[in-house]
Amino acid sequence: MIQYDILFARHPANPILSAKDWPYSINSVFNAGATLLPDKSTLLLCRVEDRRGHSHLCAARSVNGVDGWQIDGKPSLPADPEKYPEELWGIEDPRITFVPELQKYAIAYTSYSRGGPGVSLALTKDFRAYERFGVIMPPDDKDAALLPRRINGFWALIHRPMTPLGAHIWISYSPDLRHWGSHKLMLEARRGAWWDANKIGMSPPPIETPRGWLMIYHGVRRTPSSSIYRLGLALFDLEQPEKCLVRGDSWMFAPEADYERHGDVQDVVFPCGYTVDADGDTINLYYGAADSSIALAHGSIRCLLAWLDANGHSEQAHDRRQRQT
Numbered sequence: 537m538i539q540y541d542i543l544f545a546r547h548p549a550n551p552i553l554s555a556k557d558w559p560y561s562i563n564s565v566f567n568a569g570a571t572l573l574p575d576k577s578t579l580l581l582c583r584v585e586d587r588r589g590h591s592h593l594c595a596a597r598s599v600n601g602v603d604g605w606q607i608d609g610k611p612s613l614p615a616d617p618e619k620y621p622e623e624l625w626g627i628e629d630p631r632i633t634f635v636p637e638l639q640k641y642a643i644a645y646t647s648y649s650r651g652g653p654g655v656s657l658a659l660t661k662d663f664r665a666y667e668r669f670g671v672i673m674p675p676d677d678k679d680a681a682l683l684p685r686r687i688n689g690f691w692a693l694i695h696r697p698m699t700p701l702g703a704h705i706w707i708s709y710s711p712d713l714r715h716w717g718s719h720k721l722m723l724e725a726r727r728g729a730w731w732d733a734n735k736i737g738m739s740p741p742p743i744e745t746p747r748g749w750l751m752i753y754h755g756v757r758r759t760p761s762s763s764i765y766r767l768g769l770a771l772f773d774l775e776q777p778e779k780c781l782v783r784g785d786s787w788m789f790a791p792e793a794d795y796e797r798h799g800d801v802q803d804v805v806f807p808c809g810y811t812v813d814a815d816g817d818t819i820n821l822y823y824g825a826a827d828s829s830i831a832l833a834h835g836s837i838r839c840l841l842a843w844l845d846a847n848g849h850s851e852q853a854h855d856r857r858q859r860q861t
């Protein structure tokens with residue numbers, strides 16, 4: 537008998553996209569950014585790894601977001617190391633945010649440079665032409681997304697720099713999307729035996745709800761044989777997003793299905809995007825499975841918030857408990 541809440545139900549057609557669906561030769565496709573287009577069709581900007589091991593981004597479009605994908609016949613956003621040397625070893629893990637003020641989609645992605653992964657930014661209106669900003673957060677940094685609107689007049693970027701103390705989630709602010717500062721720690725990896733000890737990162741861009749920014753984040757548990765990538769939830773203040781209101785104790789989604797447990801990298805579920813249905817509640821989460829394919833799971837924003845209330849604590853309460861134990 538299952539004794540835990542199922543917040544995301546896997547689609548029976550999973551995995552919905554894999555290398556065999558691709559119109560050109562690739563190794564694998566996973567970790568896709570997602571958005572709805574003006575005609576309400578779904579666009580996935582997929583991380584595609586070629587048979588050198590380098591990644592590029594390729595757009596796939598579908599009317600129902602499940603099947604009938606129209607996949608670009610060649611890389612939609614290839615790495616361009618001639619102009620952007622930081623893209624030498626490819627570009628990975630895009631997160632898409634539609635920005636109403638700009639009437640453009642912002643794509644934050646990982647550039648794999650000689651110095652490690654950094655965060656790059658591009659804008660697009662149609663996922664055909666892209667305006668590249670280059671690196672906005674130098675290595676070692678990744679797992680980034682732009683918030684869809686300014687906070688107190690400034691653009692806000694969530695990202696995950698590596699520090700000697702661990703891999704924690706930060707937020708930074710900018711007047712123009714190019715110059716970034718006011719860096720603030722947003723969510724810390726826990727320590728010890730926790731499922732999200734030592735290394736966490738934002739997964740898809742946060743979901744704006746009336747109660748706050750709802751974030752799905754990944755926690756990496758290192759085991760003697762490998763790592764397990766699982767997903768948890770946290771809620772942040774709408775106008776002061778570095779302030780965590782509630783954080784879930786346990787993970788709420790983890791590798792269980794065969795396509796999540798086995799592949800190029802075992803035991804990985806890694807969502808970079810979602811769409812929300814017209815009801816404003818149903819969330820369609822697109823996630824990379826075992827760095828080998830793209831899978832889909834459905835949830836409810838209302839249920840995610842209710843689960844946090846029942847299974848979460850404020851960060852202050854958490855700090856207190858850490859001190860007591």
Ligand code: BMA
Pocket residue numbers: 567628629765801804806824827
């Ligand atoms: C992370 C990222 C993801 C990848 C995951 C598991 O660090 O690089 O792109 O899916 O590792 O390999």
